[in-house]
Structure formats: structure tokens, C-alpha cells
Amino acid sequence: MSIYEDVLQNPEKFCLNIDTLGECKIPSPVRNPVFVEEGARIYIDYDVARQKGHLARGVEPASFEKAGPHRMIFHDPAWSRAAILTAGGLCPGLNHVIKGLVEILTLDYGIKTIYGIRYGYRGLVSEHNLTPLMLDNDVVDTVHTLGGTILGSSRGQQDTMKIVDTLERMNINILFCIGGDGSLRAARDIAEACKDRRLAVSVVGVPKTIDNDLNFVGRSFGFETAVAETSRIIQAAHIEAKGTVNGIGLVKLMGRDSGFITAYAAVANPIVNFCLVPEQPFVLDGEHGLLTALERRFKSKNHAVILVAEGAGQDLIEGEPVRCDASGNILKKDIGEFLRDKITAHFKAIGVETSVKYFDPSYTIRSIPAVGADAIRCYMLARAAVHAAMAGRTNCVVGDINRSESYTLVPIALAASERQKLNLNGDLWRTVLDTTSQNFYFNPSSFSKRIDARNL
Amino acid sequence: MSIYEDVLQNPEKFCLNIDTLGECKIPSPVRNPVFVEEGARIYIDYDVARQKGHLARGVEPASFEKAGPHRMIFHDPAWSRAAILTAGGLCPGLNHVIKGLVEILTLDYGIKTIYGIRYGYRGLVSEHNLTPLMLDNDVVDTVHTLGGTILGSSRGQQDTMKIVDTLERMNINILFCIGGDGSLRAARDIAEACKDRRLAVSVVGVPKTIDNDLNFVGRSFGFETAVAETSRIIQAAHIEAKGTVNGIGLVKLMGRDSGFITAYAAVANPIVNFCLVPEQPFVLDGEHGLLTALERRFKSKNHAVILVAEGAGQDLIEGEPVRCDASGNILKKDIGEFLRDKITAHFKAIGVETSVKYFDPSYTIRSIPAVGADAIRCYMLARAAVHAAMAGRTNCVVGDINRSESYTLVPIALAASERQKLNLNGDLWRTVLDTTSQNFYFNPSSFSKRIDARNL
């Protein structure tokens, strides 16, 4: 049984409420009282339910609890002490989320004590001696215009028991963890340890994945800003490629397990000729290999732009000889540098001039602030997280599963269970194939004669 | 009976197919054959159907035809001649849509003749003598990086019969109209006139509304880019406001009938203090008026940023005396200039120093190119439009009703029937009230004592 089925069939195992420790008996102080209906749910599986005939039999499709302010809340604002931390790599919008959490805690609930935990979970382990920032509206006033996180971040595991000790010692009853799947699993462990100790602590996650690859949480914040920012780099790659004979602009983008950023970037910038993602294997050599495809490309146009997700083609680099750095350390195998070297060597070998310009812009992209609709998502997620925490939910993340303006609460176990992937039969990937025409270069004989290759 | 109910109950009246004039009997030349299932539909009204008990009785919720490539198509690519026009005001993404249409017509269907009609419908009326551009992949190669429209645009009505004469004379069997509700109604008239003349012409609309206020088409292209671009202006307004004692940055944004851009901009830029939209009336004077609210604001912070949609507060300016320009022409009443003058006069009258800096950035915002996820939407809409047209659909627009990656075909009559509006009880508007705290200034006594006003 998958964890998804487990959640559906045994909801009590994934109960988000800590009010088993007491009741929601405090009237909400929220001043714009359009409360969420108790029990309101958002349906995610209407199509499945319909196809399987469930609907006809009156069976409810799968759903998640709807997020929003509750009429009666669990935690008393008068003595609540909240903490916020950011964990893992940078992502546009972190400060926007922090600002949103602080403002809603303060302005809607009047909470006075909000700790900004330094450098992720490490800041909750006392031996690291990291004094928290005290957060209020003045501190976060303009942080949304800054990339990165004012709290600092870190990777790596910390001891759950030590963290819960700290929460207990500092009287923190609300903890917001902004992080990716590893960080969310740590949040789950904390939530469970709190329950075990009968501590009434709400642990609520705001899912952070610039790759947009978490399950059941819709679109993650920062993703759209990252996609938009790729344009600057891809235009540079195009200009560099066109600037020399048979120039190639090769851009490595984020995406270890899924190619969402890369695929979106290809469609948003219809000057990309090859889009290589983890979900779609490819080979270098032979009739249908990338190198031959590039040769074909150079017969019609003498430049090419290639996007490659960092997780694409991992099988190709597996067997490669180990490289060391100047100090003798073994270097990580990198698909971008690998392709750069292989393409350069291939065209040298066959006596065709080329020039590969390689771009690795991940740090530049992920460190900008969120903009526009993506910035709004940050605030809405923060809002959903605060209302959930105040109403005593825990061990959950917030999401906009259907990308509507209605947000849901999803058990962490489910959101972090497996990665979302590109559907190679979906409209998005088909559109990538349309905008790049890459299949024509990989496999020209499959194309209708009606399409004139010179048009490409 | 509303037009919406009419569509649902009498689908034959709103039939999108011109294949009443013949069958779809030509095999599609599309090279990535993940065809849409014939009869596939996207459901828009699941919640309604569920609440009304329809689902339990096996009644289908309301739905639209799913867009995508069809296995058998109506128009023979070998002799098809397509035309593209843009009508109405500028919007980010117009050239992106044009590029998408041209590339899919060319690369997927091998169509050789694509007219770029100049200056909207005017270019289809022969007496204006506007020679069309001939569009191909080279012409549109980099147009997506330019704002505006390479075709030019115009407003105002043209004679439908003259337009259809031109289509007939030029042998155009596929017409793409990129425009807002007025322009789409003109497209509907053309589609109907073609049917009357038994001309097998597909007229497909790509809905353009920077205000995001069309019905049943989800999010319109250009909207998200416009929202993101407001940040630059709102930051300038904030800096100007903070630069002087009691400085006010007043920004007028697009939105004649709906406040979507203004509301999104307020949440995306949580330095906005007042967000005024057409859907929410307000007054200037009295205890709960804007002027008193500004006075209250200046007691806690001595600057303010105000966003106002161009269609907000129209009742306030109705009775105002007429203003004339230097040549004696009557000036349009403008809520932005009106507020600037009223606020300035009020604070002068009560002897409080202030300085109102007014920003009217609409032309700057609407003339930039689309970026990121918004750019993708342009391409996906273009893709849906071409596949629909080739399969003989007409009198329809394309949309992404649920903001998923699945696109639908919507009868023009329905999309252009009435404007989408902000829901004042929805999460978006509630979040505007959270980020601005404006209700505190308009009506402080309604606030819980728990919230310390000084925090604002």
C-alpha cells in the first residue's frame, strides 16, 4: 500500500490536529472574519473518481482540508511564542514568506514573541550557540525586496530530541519550518516527538522547492520567479551562440529529479533548440544521439542553444573517469561540464569548428527576490500556515494543490513521500517538443515530408 | 435565462464546429501524436454539482471541450491560408502569441501562407489599403523579446461584411483574433457571417485582457507580467513617499471594471497601505473616509502608499466640475488625478504638510514583453488555438479555466458575456486587507484591542 493510499484509508494515522491534547476553545481575534467552514475540503481527484465510476456511486474523491482562519483557535495568542526557520538551499521568496508569517502572527493574532531561528535547524540545537533574531513588523518591513533569507540557512541533520528540548526550554508552541523534502521530514520528526512528549506544539511546514517537485502541494513558491530569471541567461546564451560560427550556448539549470524549470524555461524562451531533462533519457553517440543531432542542426542554422537540467543524463556520466581538483579532491560529476567537454571533443574530432559557451547560473537565479504572482503565493502560503498553526494543526504543510486561490493542508508524510515528475505525455512536454523542434534533429526520418526541414 | 445557462442547455446554438460544412477527414500531420481524445471535456463546476447533489445522482457538472491536437483535422494544410490580427490596447505577450501561432502552423502543419493583418480589424477592410505582413519562422524568430505587437493594433468597429469579403477574396480559411471582449465580439460576428455565407472559415480567439477580467478563460496572458512590473513603480512610490514629511505615493493601475491587477500588486508589494478597487466603494470624507484614514496613518508613520485601479471610485468623480485642456477640450475624469488633487487640498486646508507624488504607469507596464510562466501561457494558448482551428472549431476562444496545464475551448458568446470581478469574501481580497491593514485606518474602532495600533 502506498503512503498515499494509507493516508486516504487511515486518516487518523496522519491526524494533523494536536487538539487531541485539548479543544479549540479560544475565539479567534482575526479582524476580517471570513472564516473557513469547519470540515471544508478541497477535492483533488475528481477526474479519477469520475473515471472509476466513484462519483456515480456517490463516493467522494480524495481531498485535503481547506486552509483559512478558524472561528475557534487552539493556541492562546496571549502566551504564544512562535519560531520561524529556513532550511536547505536558497529560493526566491524566503523573506517574503518570513514577512508574511510575522505580519499575520502580529497583526491578526497580536503575538508578541517571534523568534527568527538562525541557520535552519542548527539554530535550535543549543550547543551551536546561535542567538535567534527577534522578529517584528519593523524588522521585516522591507525584507521582501531582498533575495536569500535574513535568517540564514543550513543543510544536514540535527538531533530531533535536542531540538524538542530547545522548543520546550524556550516555551515555543508554534514552529514554522520553510524547507524542502529533507527539511520537512525533520519537521515531521519534531511534530511526532512533540506529540510523544505531550507538548502542544504546532509544527507547520511551508514547502520550499525551487524545482517544483513536491507532491500534492501545487506550485511551490520561487519556481515562477526562477523560471522568469532564466530568460536573461538564455538570451545571453543565444547571443553568444550566434556570435561565432557554429556557436553553442549550453545552460545548466536546477532540477535534480525533475525537469520542470528546464522545460518551462524552454517554452518561455522559444530560442532553445534542445531541452534535456531527467525524465527523458538521451544518448550522445549514434544516429539518434545528441552529437549527431547537433551536426544536423548545423546544417540548417549555425548556432544552437541547449538547456540541461542538472539531473539529466546521469547514466551517461556514471562510468566516466574520476576528476580531481587542484588539491586532489574528487570532483562531483556534472552533466553540464560533461556535455561541454564531449561536444567540444566531438566537433574537434570530426574537424568541424565550434565554440561551446557554458552557463551555470543556479546561484544567481536562486538568490533573487520573488516577484509578482509568485510573491503573492508566498504571502498566501504564510497566511495559510499561520491560521493552521493557531487552530492547532501540526505535522502538515500548506499548498495550493489545484493552483487556485484555495489553499490546503497536506500531511508532511505525503508531501515528502516522492517527487513530482514531468509527464512526458502531457501538454507541457509536448509544447517543449514543439518549441524546440528537437525531435526533428534527434530523429528526422520520423517527420512528415510535409514539414520542410529548412524551416527549422 | 443567463447566457451561461443557455450555453449549458442549448449547446447546439453555440456549436463551435464548422464541420457541419463537411467532415474532419484529413489525417493530422502533427509529429508528436498525443492526440486529445474526441469528446474530452474539462469540468469547471465540480463544487457546484457536488453541493447541489448532482454528482450523487450521476449528473455531469458543467464542462468545456478540451483543447489539443486532433487525430483527424478539417482544414487541408496544403491549401490553407491563415491570418492573424491583434486588436485593442497593448498587453505583454502579444508577440509571443503571434510567434506561437506562426510556429505551430508552420512546423506542425506545414502551412505556407500566414498573413499578419496590420492594425487589427482595420487591416481586413480593403479601403484602408494596409498590406499585410507575410509571416514565417524567420520573421517571428526573436519577436517574443519585444513588447507590443509587430502587427500594430487599433480600436473601433469595422464593417463585418467588408471583413468577410476580404477573407473570401484572399482565400483565408483560418483567422486568429487576439483581442479583448469588444474584439472577440467582432470575431463572433465574423464567424457567424462566415457560417451564413457557408464559408468554411475557422475564427478562433485568443483572449487578451491585461485586467484578467474575462469569464471562463482562467488567467489571461500578460496579466502576471503586468503584476510583476508594478513592483518597480510601487517601490519608486514608496521611496518618494518616505523621502519627504508625510509623503504620499499614489499609483494608478489598470482595471476599469475589476481590481485584479491592483489587488495582486498590493499583496505582491506588502509596502502598500491602501488598495482601492472598483468592486469596493469608498468615500473621501467623514469618519470612515480616505482623508481621515490618511490622517490616522500619519499619526503612526509619516508616509503612505496608495494604489488605485482606474475604475475605482467612479461615483466620486461623477459630479465633479468639468476640466478642460489647453485647447478647450473636455478632459476625461480620472480617479488618480482626482485623488491627487483632493488629498493635496485636504491637507493644505487642515494645515498638515504633505506631498503627493502621482504615478500613472499603464503604458510603461503594458508595453513590455511577457516573461516566465506568463510567456508559457502565451505559447500554450497559441498551440490550443491552432489545433482547434485546424480541427474546424470556430467562434470560440481558448483558455485555461482551472489554471491547470489543460486548455479548453469556450464559446465567444460566453467568454465575452460579462466581466469577472474580485470576490470581496475570497482569500485574495482578505489577504489584501491583511497586507495593507487599510481597514484599521478606515475603521479603527472595529479592531480588537489586542492588536496594538503602533505596530501598524
Add this chain to the structure above:
Amino acid sequence: MSIYEDVLQNPEKFCLNIDTLGECKIPSPVRNPVFVEEGARIYIDYDVARQKGHLARGVEPASFEKAGPHRMIFHDPAWSRAAILTAGGLCPGLNHVIKGLVEILTLDYGIKTIYGIRYGYRGLVSEHNLTPLMLDNDVVDTVHTLGGTILGSSRGQQDTMKIVDTLERMNINILFCIGGDGSLRAARDIAEACKDRRLAVSVVGVPKTIDNDLNFVGRSFGFETAVAETSRIIQAAHIEAKGTVNGIGLVKLMGRDSGFITAYAAVANPIVNFCLVPEQPFVLDGEHGLLTALERRFKSKNHAVILVAEGAGQDLIEGEPVRCDASGNILKKDIGEFLRDKITAHFKAIGVETSVKYFDPSYTIRSIPAVGADAIRCYMLARAAVHAAMAGRTNCVVGDINRSESYTLVPIALAASERQKLNLNGDLWRTVLDTTSQNFYFNPSSFSKRIDARNL
């Protein structure tokens, strides 16, 4: 005798030293000791001196004192208290200058007390009750990334005696005034009043004029950033103009007395067709008027982009009837709105379709942070100002007269004496005429037949 000749012939009247009150006898604590030679001067008038035969007779050309760190300084860092204020309108780079002043005072001289005076000179008049900010390296850490001024600004005169009282009361011995010519004249009055009272106060100005129109100070900070930022607006104007039949994009730029920004913007954006500046009168009507010129333009291309400096064509609007706002207040006569109305009326009258899109971007442009070489200028000016003040100079401004990396000290009286203007016979204005071709439209018969008008 002009003030310039007065300065040259009677340098003692414009003495910048307050060390008449004592000697420079404190060794400089500056840690990178490349001290300026005592007596070093920068020559500004080599060409004049050469043409007049002065050089041949060994006569020195006119020169200013070279700025830089001095070996012996006047003010004892141990007890010095500095103050910084910003006055007048916003300009890119204000915060950059403030950061530079604070860092050099702190890191080079170890000064502990630096007041950030609020809202310009007003903050030095005690009755306004404006508590200064205390400035240190942490406060200014990232202010260079923000537009505007963290100190706030104001316009209008304050009482010099009250200001000097405050300086005396607060024990301020170093005052930096960042402002335009009016603000610098106020600084001069303060410097002179201090001398009269025998207060050893150094008053040093950093000249701020986004219009680049101060005398003898080379290029002012913020000017280049402003010019670069015009591109965004001018591109929008071009796209709007091309988007409709006979579209006109009309952009009003800063420049009350001189057309530098407008002329630079025209050359930097060679899509501008008309560049109207205060230095070059023009008429609307008649054979050589702007309206006829536009008619000619529409015969070759059906769009036009016009830049107009706010101070251009003031004679044209002088006689215009008074306009009032909604409250009955008289409206400022504005050349931008005037041209918009006149052009619209003219083409309506002669039955030619047109559409004028008007842009007034001054607030947006002036509120961005300085970038690149302009940001460097801010820091270099701040550096020159601090070293000058510590060495007991007063009543002077800093400048880079030859736009080299060598900075000079200029008597305020001279810098603020008259405005720098565009030279209509210089290379810059000639290049404006080249890039715009505007003289062809104003006066086509004067053109060689060799030039084919259709090329324009």
C-alpha cells in the same frame, strides 16, 4: 566682473580654509597614505590659456585645489562630531554618498559620532523636533542598494542663524550638505555664519543635480543612472507609438534649465525622432513648426517618438489660459501636457488620425539607486568631501571637473553661480541632430539632395 573672474583674481575672498582659526597640526590617521601634495591643483583652462598665449608667457591657467587625504589635518578625530543631510529632490546615489561619507569618517578617521539629519535643513532647526538618526557602518551596510535617501529630504529655506545655533549646541564641527544649487547656497550661508561666529566648522557640499547643470563640478552623481533608466521608458514609448496608426510616444524628462538628460537620452536611444530642450527654442505652427514637422514624419514612417525636457518651450505655454484642478487650484503649466493636447488637437483638426501616448517618468527615474560608474562617482565624491572637511576646508563643494579620476574643491559661490548649458555647436548636440534627423523634418529644404528622404 563675473564671479568666476572674482574667484580667480581674489582667491582670499573665497578661501576654503577655516584654518585661519588654527593650524592643521594633527597627523592624519589614514591608513593608505598616498597623501595629496599640499598645493596640488587641477587645471581647467589649459585651452584658454594656450589660445590667449598665457602658456607661452609662463602664466598658469585657471585651476582648483586637488582633493584627497592630507598628511596633517585640522579636526581632531577624537572629538569630532559630523552631520550629514540631504536636501531638495531625490536623485540616484544619495544613499551611496551617505554610505561613503559614513564609511570614510569611521574607517579612515575613527569618528564615532555621525548624525543623520532628518528632512534636510529642517532637521537642523530645533522647533521641528526631528531627532537625528545615529549613523554607523551597520546602519549604512546595504543602503546603497536603495533609491531615495534614508535621511529624508525637504525643500524650502530655513533660518541660517537657527541652524548655526543647532550646530553649536550639538557640538557639530563637520557638516556635509548633499544638495542642488539652492541647498548649496544655504550651505554657503552656514559656512559664512560659522566663520563670523569664529566656530571651527567645516561645511562641505556634495553637489546633487540630476540635470548635470552645475558649474565647474564636472559630471554630477545620479545623472548617468538617470540617463540609463530613460531607455526603459523610451522603448515603451516607441512600442506604443508603433502599436497604432500614426502613434506618437511623447516623453517628458527632467531638465528645467538645461537639456543634458534629454540630449543624452536621445543619443543613447537612437529611436527618438524629436529632442526638444530649453537651449533650443522651437515653434509649433508654420512651415518650420513641430506640427508640420510631424506631418512630414508621418509621410515616411507612421510613428514618432518625441522627448521634451521639462524646461523646453516655456515661451509657448506662457500665454496659455490658466487651468484649474478639481478643487479650483491653478495648475502648473506643463510643456508635456501642453504638447500632448496641441498635437492631438492639430491632427484632429486636419483630419489625420493619431494617438499620443504621454509619459512623465521623472519620479520613477529619480528614485532608483545609482549603478556602475555612477555609483563609483558617489563614493569618490564622498571620499573627497571627507578628506577636505578633515583638513579644515569649508564653504566648498567637491567635483571631478575634467571627468578624470582626480577630484577638486570648488568654492560654493562659483559652483552655484550659474547653470551649465548644452552647447548647441558642440559634438553632443550635433550628434542629437544626427541620431534624430529632426532638422530634416523641421526644415527639409536645407538638406542635400543626395540624402534620400525615404531613408529617414
Add this chain to the structure above:
Amino acid sequence: MSIYEDVLQNPEKFCLNIDTLGECKIPSPVRNPVFVEEGARIYIDYDVARQKGHLARGVEPASFEKAGPHRMIFHDPAWSRAAILTAGGLCPGLNHVIKGLVEILTLDYGIKTIYGIRYGYRGLVSEHNLTPLMLDNDVVDTVHTLGGTILGSSRGQQDTMKIVDTLERMNINILFCIGGDGSLRAARDIAEACKDRRLAVSVVGVPKTIDNDLNFVGRSFGFETAVAETSRIIQAAHIEAKGTVNGIGLVKLMGRDSGFITAYAAVANPIVNFCLVPEQPFVLDGEHGLLTALERRFKSKNHAVILVAEGAGQDLIEGEPVRCDASGNILKKDIGEFLRDKITAHFKAIGVETSVKYFDPSYTIRSIPAVGADAIRCYMLARAAVHAAMAGRTNCVVGDINRSESYTLVPIALAASERQKLNLNGDLWRTVLDTTSQNFYFNPSSFSKRIDARNL
């Protein structure tokens, strides 16, 4: 005798005129006749002449011919055929220069035939079969908004004789070469070969060096745009550095022989802590090495931003073991990657946590279009180049030696003779030391006790 002295003493050897082959006897058709005076010169060495007492003896300081339109020209516009090429790496402003050349050739002189030579000098060697673009005002209409070069570029030498054969065969009498020192030397060879063959061909260079390191040509185009663009990257590096404990943002910038871009970028972004340039050697290890300096930095602040010019520290990497890529090819030694590896290894060895984020943004920076004052420089240089060529000058480059608006003609031999370098005793480098405080970290004991280290 240096080449500079040679030029001064033997001007006839470096004669720029080809009118030894005939006279300037054609009246200029230029329509804005503010002609340059025949014989007008710009003086570059006033200070030298003054210090050496030359002036007192009436000896002229060194000077160059002033650029500008001449009353009588050499080449007859009616039969002139011009060619333009771009050679070497990309640089902001290339297309701006091309547009300027085309517009002035066309609009000022009425020249009809302008060849856009493809891929640098290679396009002038017939065996490469590269058909030139035909350039006119329409082709270059909006190219100034695009980075890169519409002509393409290439590196590497071509046979001068074959190039001159092509010029002769194509009847090209005016050749503009936009390139760096290698490319300019090729232009010099062509000019000399033309003279030898008694071909009346004007070869005029527009100096292109993003590093700003050419002699006697003032500031090169593209440099200021490149400096401004570094801000985006440096801010990202700062945010990444602050995002983790002891985070380091390491940015490699352009500058093989000179550190101008790196030094300017450090001052423009006063968040940089270390600025490493070719002109200033440094060591890694020991008391005054970079690694110890970083350790000191981490004692006061736990992040650091390092800029390194690509040509800095070449002695450090000389002895390093050779690295190979995946195909066994030897990798270029790169100071950026070298520092990344060394710093990482050092802190690992001493057990201090750190995280080095490395940025290599050169391709992204150099491929953007020129903006603002830099864009103006492009047009002014183009203008000077065309007027020089039409007046029969050859074997020269154009420049703005004093960074005034007056341009000069400089013999190619002189401009390309040696590289301009940072003056380590000049104001710019001193300001770098001020803004970075790096000497405090390298050598703290040299600092005055008055300066509190904690302030850094």
C-alpha cells in the same frame, strides 16, 4: 625609444592620411556644418609638459588630431563602398556602434553600399564563402537593443594579402574594424598593405576592449555597461554568502592584464571584502596570505565576498598540477576555480565550516546591450570614425582620450602598443582599499589603533 616617443618625434611614419594619394577636394555633404578646424588637436600631456618646464619654454605638450566632420573630404560618397566588421570576443555596444556607422554613412554622406562582413576578418577571405549582409537603416533600426553583434565575430589571424584582394575585388574603399588590440593590429597590416598597393582605402578602427585596457583611447565602449551589470552578480554572491555560516561568494570577472572592471565593481558595490587584480600580487598562505585574511574576516563577520580578475594571481597557479577534462584534454588553469578549491580545502583542513559559492559570469555580462552614457559613447565613436574615414584618414582608431566629449584620432600602432594598467597609487585603487578594508585583513598590525576592528 618607445613607440610613443617614436610617434611624437616621427609623425610622418605614423601618418594617418591616405591623401598622399590625392587631395581632399570634395565638399562635405554633411548637413549640420560645425566642421572641425583643420589642424585642431587635443592635448593629452599638459601636466607632463608643465612639470618638465616645457610650457614655460613654449613647447607644445603631446597631442592627437581632433576628430569631427571636415569641410573637404577625400572619398566621393557617390561611389564609396563601405564595409564593417567585428572581431574578437563580445562586448556591450557592438550593435550600437554598427548602427551608428550605418546611420552616419547613410544620412550624413548618402552612401548606398555598406557591407556587413560576417564573422570578423574571416568574412573577408573569399575561401570561407561568407556572404556579407547588406546594411541599411532598416536593417539596423533596432539592433542597438540587442547584445552581441549582428555580424558575428571570430578570433584568429587571416592572411592580410587575401583580405586586401577581397577589398580590391569588391571595390571597398572604407573599412571599419571594431576590435581589440589583436584585431587592430590586423587592421594596421591591412592599412599598410593598401598603401603599398597604392589603394586609396581608409581603414579606421573602433577600439573594443571590455577591460578598458587600451592605451590613449580613454574609456572604451562597453566597459561601463559591464561594470554596472556586475552588481546583479555581486549582490547574488553577497546573498549566498550571508545565507550560510562562513559563506563565501567568489566572483571571477573579466580582466586578463588589468583589473579595471574588478576595481570598479568593488567600489560600485561596497559589499565586496576582497578585490584581487593582476596589478597587485598576493599570496595564499602565511601571516599575510588570503587564507589567513579570510580567517580574520570570519572573526568579525561570518561571510565574505571576493572579486578576482581572471588575470590575477597567475603566479600562484603556474606550478599547479595539470588538470584534464573527461576526454583527457588539459584544462586551462583558472584562478577562480583554483581559489574555490584552495579555500575550501584550507577551511576543511583547519576544521572551520565554510561554503564557497563560485560565480563565473563573463558571458552573461559581455552579451548585454550598452546602456546610457556608454551607449552614447558608441554613437560618438562611430561618428568620429565615419568622419575620419571620409576625410581620408587611415590606420587609426578613434578615442576620447580625456573622457571629454571631444574625440581624437590615434595611430593604431600606438593604441595597440601596450596595455593600460591600474595605478596602485591612484585614487581608484585607494578607494578600493577604502571600500573593501582588505588591507586590514591582510595586515592588521599596520592599522592605527584608533580604528576599532569590530567596526569592520
